[in-house]
Amino acid sequence: MKKSMLQSCKACGKDISRYSPFCRNCGHPQGSMIAIGLIVLFLLMLLAYYIAFCMYGIALTK
Numbered sequence: 857m858k859k860s861m862l863q864s865c866k867a868c869g870k871d872i873s874r875y876s877p878f879c880r881n882c883g884h885p886q887g888s889m890i891a892i893g894l895i896v897l898f899l900l901m902l903l904a905y906y907i908a909f910c911m912y913g914i915a916l917t918k
Contacts, residue, residue: 859874860874862874863886865882865884865886866884868881868882870882
C-alpha cells in the first residue's frame with residue numbers, strides 16, 4: 857500500500873504535506889512521532905547522566 861503524501865491538519869482540517877512541521881493555513885504545529893521520540897530519548901539520557909554523576913560524587917566523598 858502506498859501512503860498518501862497529504863494528511864489533514866490536526867487543528868483546521870486542511871490538507872497539508874505529511875512532512876510539514878506546521879500547517880500553512882493556521883500555523884498549528886503538527887508534531888512528528890520521530891521528533892517526540894528523539895526528545896524523550898535525549899531527556900532520558902540526560903537524566904541517566906545526572907544520576908550517574910550524583911552517584912559518582914557520593915562515592916568520592918566516602
